[in-house]
Structures are given as structure tokens and as C-alpha cells.
Amino acid sequence: MEVKTYRAASMYEALQMVRCDLGPEAVVMQTRNVRSRRLLGLFARPHQVEVTASAGVNVPSRLPSLRPTVAAAASAGPQGLATSEGLSVLDAHAPAQPIDRPAAGATAGSRPALEGQLRGQATRLQGMVQDLCRRPDVRLRHDLPDSLFRLFTDLIDVDIDETTAGALIERVRAEAPNVELTDPVLVKSRIARIIESEISVAGPIHVMPGQHRLVALVGPTGVGKTTTIAKLAANYRLKRRLNVGLITVDTYRIAAVEQLRTYADIIDLPMQVVSTPREMRQAVRRLSGLDLILMDTAGRSPRDEIKIQELKAFLTEAGADEVHLVLSSMAGARSLEQTVDRFAAVGTTSLILTKLDEAAGLGNLLPLLQSDALPLSYLTNGQNVPDDIETAEPTRLANLILSGESSGNDW
Numbered sequence: 001m002e003v004k005t006y007r008a009a010s011m012y013e014a015l016q017m018v019r020c021d022l023g024p025e026a027v028v029m030q031t032r033n034v035r036s037r038r039l040l041g042l043f044a045r046p047h048q049v050e051v052t053a054s055a056g057v058n059v060p061s062r063l064p065s066l067r068p069t070v071a072a073a074a075s076a077g078p079q080g081l082a083t084s085e086g087l088s089v090l091d092a093h094a095p096a097q098p099i100d101r102p103a104a105g106a107t108a109g110s111r112p113a114l115e116g117q118l119r120g121q122a123t124r125l126q127g128m129v130q131d132l133c134r135r136p137d138v139r140l141r142h143d144l145p146d147s148l149f150r151l152f153t154d155l156i157d158v159d160i161d162e163t164t165a166g167a168l169i170e171r172v173r174a175e176a177p178n179v180e181l182t183d184p185v186l187v188k189s190r191i192a193r194i195i196e197s198e199i200s201v202a203g204p205i206h207v208m209p210g211q212h213r214l215v216a217l218v219g220p221t222g223v224g225k226t227t228t229i230a231k232l233a234a235n236y237r238l239k240r241r242l243n244v245g246l247i248t249v250d251t252y253r254i255a256a257v258e259q260l261r262t263y264a265d266i267i268d269l270p271m272q273v274v275s276t277p278r279e280m281r282q283a284v285r286r287l288s289g290l291d292l293i294l295m296d297t298a299g300r301s302p303r304d305e306i307k308i309q310e311l312k313a314f315l316t317e318a319g320a321d322e323v324h325l326v327l328s329s330m331a332g333a334r335s336l337e338q339t340v341d342r343f344a345a346v347g348t349t350s351l352i353l354t355k356l357d358e359a360a361g362l363g364n365l366l367p368l369l370q371s372d373a374l375p376l377s378y379l380t381n382g383q384n385v386p387d388d389i390e391t392a393e394p395t396r397l398a399n400l401i402l403s404g405e406s407s408g409n410d411w
């Protein structure tokens, strides 16, 4: 089986190269963005797309035949395999590495080390092929007309995974009249509308003067909970002139308390520090005359069941009206979905997505938004307090996702 790697400025160009070289039946095994460096890494070139593809992955039964070839190659030395097989195998999860490069730790020329290395690569290769056989969606879409194929690659370019991109294209193909399919602008706006319709939003926190509202922010560490609390507090206090107070239960790190206290001092807000669920009740009582209490919490690993339960005890004691789960848009699609699942135990009511400005593409958010797990309340796109926050809005978010830019201008 021949596995090849292609690099080009865009996904479309890279896949055209695959098509020309390997034919329309070729299968894409891996895509990734790469940034090439030159002159000791001083000048970075713009990012490129790297596609690993093969024309022969349909035949997993051929894999065992690798073994004798591997053994023959082993006796011929490291270069032997590369020339006899013409292989340039990539690990699905590791940086590009041709098969003829000795692995770290292997003694060059040592036969057991080389055999071990080749066996490992053959196993990984087998895993990749089995994975591909389970995923017919990653086929090169030779059935698509050129306009839709280009759109498909545009979607992959903005980090939408092949399954989701394929499903969006199929939906457009099924729903749009034929004449519309040849017009890329119309097709793109149809896709934008589909995505928009799948995003559910919660709207901003509804605060009425005199009506005490308690809102907690929870989530993993470093996602921007404290910064977002500061943005919300400043906006509600300084722009809406409401009475706002802060509670923090992030007493695990002294710096975390000080971080929030600094914001409280600047905005001139009362603040309570709480270290046990019992103290929580007193703190809430002390701030009960305010319109809005924003509660900051310690970052929790979604895998730490005990800490999640501890957090739940604090929130129950506080009687939180809303619990916003804060997630970084830099996280992978799977990790985002898992985090949403794990934090559901504390009674999350909505979702805040942070760091939109840092993400290279926002397509990773799509499965989460389509899953209908939680409605979105806010998006944040920078470190500036209080400016870099906005109420989540479906049209704008769909535009951001499809443009691949935090300004959302291109789509």
C-alpha cells in the first residue's frame, strides 16, 4: 500500500494534488495544518495544509503481507524498506515521519531495534487502515461536482471534521435546487443558515433592578472564568449601573483570590471569599441586597469526580440561578463534548466560549453546538476587560465558524 503526503497552500489544492496523483478513489488518511520554518526558525511562512493519502487502503487484508517485506527490509538496513516499498508512512497522531527514519532510542543498524521499530509502525499503520475502513466519509468525494468539492475542502479548512463537512454538503445537495448548487455564494449562504439554525442561544443574564440573581461560572482551569466574571461585572456595573457583587470559592490558589480582588477594587464591588459550603450561605446573605452576584469557582478537571461533587455542594448551598460552563474554543471537539457531559452533574444551564481570538479555526465547535447540549450565553474574544465579550448570536457565530477568522469577514 502506498501512503503519500502532500503539502499545499489550501486544502482544495492539496486534495487536487491527491486526486491527480492517486486518482479519485484515493482515501485521505490524515489532514493537518503545518507551519514551515526556515532560517533557524526566524521567519515563519504562512501555514500550509498537509494531506496524507493512499490509493490502496481499501484492502486491509494486504496488510499481513507487510511482515515478510518488513523482515526482508530489516536485513537490507533502514534504507531498504523505503526503496523496496516506496513507503512514506505517517503516524496518525505524530508529526510527519518517514518510515526509514530510526526511532528515538533505537541503535542505528541494530536488527532487534529496527525490527521493533518496523513492527510498531506496521501496527500503527494497521490501526490507521482499520480506522479508515470504519469511516467511509473520508473518501475523496469523487462523486461531488467541482463546486461542492471545493466547498467541502473549504469546510475542512476551517477545522470542520470530514464527517460534519460531508453531512453539511449532503444536506445542501438534498435541499437546494440544482440551479443553486452551481452558485458557490448561494450554497455558502445556505450552509451558513443550516449552521445558524443549529445553534441555540440563551441570551444574556437577565438582571432586573431589585431582583437578586446569582450566577456562577464553572469550568476547567485556565479557560477564562475569572476574566469573564470581571468583564461581566464591569459591564453590568459600569454600563448598566446595576448593583453587582462577587463571590469567589477559588481559594485553592492565593493568586486566584487576589486576581478577582484586584478587579473588585478597580470596579468598586463588594466581594466575599468562601472556603466551605457553610460559609457560602453567609456570603450570599451578606450580598442579598444586590441585583447580581457573580460567583467565581476553582478550575476543575472534568475527570475529577470528587472535585466536581465538591463544586456541586457549593452551588447547591448558594442556590445559583444560572450556572454557566466556561470552555476554551481552543479545545478539541471530543474534549469539549466530554467536559460538557462531566459538568452536567453540577447543574450547568448555559455555555460561554472563550478565546475565540486565539483559535486558528472554529469548526471544532460545531459538533458541540449541534449536539444541543447547552445553549450559548456569551463569547469572549480577547483579554481586555470589559470589552472583549459579546452575547452569543447564531448568525455571527456561524459566520465566525465558516470564515475561519475571529472577525468573521470572509464568508
Ligand SMILES: Nc1nc2c(ncn2[C@@H]2O[C@H](COP(=O)(O)OP(=O)(O)O)[C@@H](O)[C@H]2O)c(=O)[nH]1
Pocket: 220, 221, 222, 223, 224, 225, 226, 227, 228, 299, 354, 355, 356, 357, 358, 380, 381, 382, 383, 388
Ligand atoms: N486570548 C484570550 N485570552 C483570554 C480570554 N479570556 C481569558 N483569557 C486569558 O486566559 C488566561 C486565564 O484566564 P483566567 O480568567 O485566569 O482563567 P480561569 O483559570 O478559568 O479563571 C488569562 O491570561 C486571561 O487573560 C479570551 O477571550 N481570549
Ligand SMILES: [Mg+2]
Pocket: 225, 226, 227, 250, 256, 296, 297, 299
Ligand atoms: Mg480563575
